[in-house]
Amino acid sequence: MPISLERMIHFVPPNIEKMRAKVPDLVNKVDVVLGNLEDAIPADAKSDARNGFIQLARENEFGSTGLWTRVNCLNSPWFLDDVMEIVQTVGDKLDVVMLPKVEGAWDIHYLDQLLAQLEAKGGLGKPILIHAILETAEGVKNVEQIAAASPRMHGMSLGPADLAASRGMKTTRVGGGHPDYAVLSDSDNSGVRTAFQQDLWHYTVGKMVDACLSYGLKPFYGPFGDFSDPQACESQFRNAFLMGCLGAWSLHPSQIEIAKKVFSPDPAEVAFARKILDAMPDGTGAVMIDGKMQDDATWKQAKVIVDLAQLVSSKDKELAEVYGF
Numbered sequence: 293m294p295i296s297l298e299r300m301i302h303f304v305p306p307n308i309e310k311m312r313a314k315v316p317d318l319v320n321k322v323d324v325v326l327g328n329l330e331d332a333i334p335a336d337a338k339s340d341a342r343n344g345f346i347q348l349a350r351e352n353e354f355g356s357t358g359l360w361t362r363v364n365c366l367n368s369p370w371f372l373d374d375v376m377e378i379v380q381t382v383g384d385k386l387d388v389v390m391l392p393k394v395e396g397a398w399d400i401h402y403l404d405q406l407l408a409q410l411e412a413k414g415g416l417g418k419p420i421l422i423h424a425i426l427e428t429a430e431g432v433k434n435v436e437q438i439a440a441a442s443p444r445m446h447g448m449s450l451g452p453a454d455l456a457a458s459r460g461m462k463t464t465r466v467g468g469g470h471p472d473y474a475v476l477s478d479s480d481n482s483g484v485r486t487a488f489q490q491d492l493w494h495y496t497v498g499k500m501v502d503a504c505l506s507y508g509l510k511p512f513y514g515p516f517g518d519f520s521d522p523q524a525c526e527s528q529f530r531n532a533f534l535m536g537c538l539g540a541w542s543l544h545p546s547q548i549e550i551a552k553k554v555f556s557p558d559p560a561e562v563a564f565a566r567k568i569l570d571a572m573p574d575g576t577g578a579v580m581i582d583g584k585m586q587d588d589a590t591w592k593q594a595k596v597i598v599d600l601a602q603l604v605s606s607k608d609k610e611l612a613e614v615y616g617f
């Protein structure tokens with residue numbers, strides 16, 4: 293698995309010329325550029341989107357920025373042409389195929405074999421990876437088998453909008469919380485009761501993170517559709533980050549900085565984590581730092597944070613200075 297920084301997977305609708313023209317600038321701002329061919333692309337613009345993606349892949353150099361595409365789902369009339377045409381034309385530049393509405397290991401097996409055939413036919417030396425979207429009830433039920441389905445598995449993203457529909461949830465949102473999903477405090481003497489809003493996605497994100505980490509894959513939160521509420525977007529992204537996710541989708545330029553802020557570790561946390569590593573050079577024993585006990589397990593947590601800060605620093609020179617690397 294290549295070690296790459298993927299704090300935000302930035303969605304571009306490649307059928308729109310004006311959006312394609314933004315790619316050279318995006319390459320320097322985001323960690324992953326994704327050409328979206330699936331939902332949000334009108335049915336009569338599917339081949340324009342596919343051709344637009346091939347064009348933007350050909351016309352740009354991506355350097356350390358990832359180039360992904362989200363193809364149409366397996367049971368659509370567009371999937372086969374999406375994969376065949378893209379791999380045969382720009383397969384050498386493509387890092388990851390994001391596959392929507394994955395229901396079980398069989399979906400991954402099919403794409404895995406198709407990619408293998410096309411890679412062999414085209415003489416491609418670098419394997420194209422697969423990223424599954426977890427967005428159906430059946431997919432969530434089968435998440436472990438999906439994670440284990442192929443050595444090409446890069447990771448998974450939560451698709452809260454399709455998952456809500458698949459589960460029959462009574463919402464009309466793309467990710468985020470709902471004011472009615474709350475726990476009511478007990479009544480006190482004055483009769484005042486407070487509703488504490490809960491995270492609708494906690495269970496699924498936890499299940500996805502465990503499945504991914506068990507098989508060496510990367511977990512991601514997906515989209516947050518309310519562009520007018522950057523605070524709620526940041527909060528949803530942060531919950532996912534704290535639970536183990538490495539990034540989220542950005543659908544609008546305003547979400548790029550939010551993802552960058554959230555998925556780059558906090559400088560104060562990095563400084564504290566470095567103190568732990570310095571205090572326990574071989575990672576064993578127990579020491580006290582600022583009144584808090586540290587041992588082998590906190591050393592490992594600290595290592596996760598410092599390793600991530602180092603990875604961020606390799607791309608982001610400003611943050612490298614802040615972290616002191």
Ligand SMILES: CC(C)(COP(=O)(O)OP(=O)(O)OC[C@H]1O[C@@H](n2cnc3c(N)ncnc32)[C@H](O)[C@@H]1OP(=O)(O)O)[C@@H](O)C(=O)NCCC(=O)NCCSC(=O)C[C@H](O)C(=O)O
Pocket residue numbers: 303304305310311314328331332425427450451452453454455466467514515542543544545
């Ligand atoms: C939703 C949008 C169509 C909104 O675009 P627009 O109306 O142009 O918004 P703004 O006027 O606010 O845009 C300001 C400028 O920014 C540019 N812009 C907008 N979006 C992007 C983008 N994604 N990348 C690059 N540049 C962008 C505009 O062109 C404006 O530029 P300028 O005129 O020069 O000032 C649009 O944001 C969009 O299409 N976003 C992607 C939507 C998408 O991909 N949706 C699908 C993913 S979510 C999903 O599928 C659900 C999931 O699967 C699940 O089940 O949960």
Ligand SMILES: [Mg+2]
Pocket residue numbers: 331392427451453454
């Ligand atoms: Mg979806």
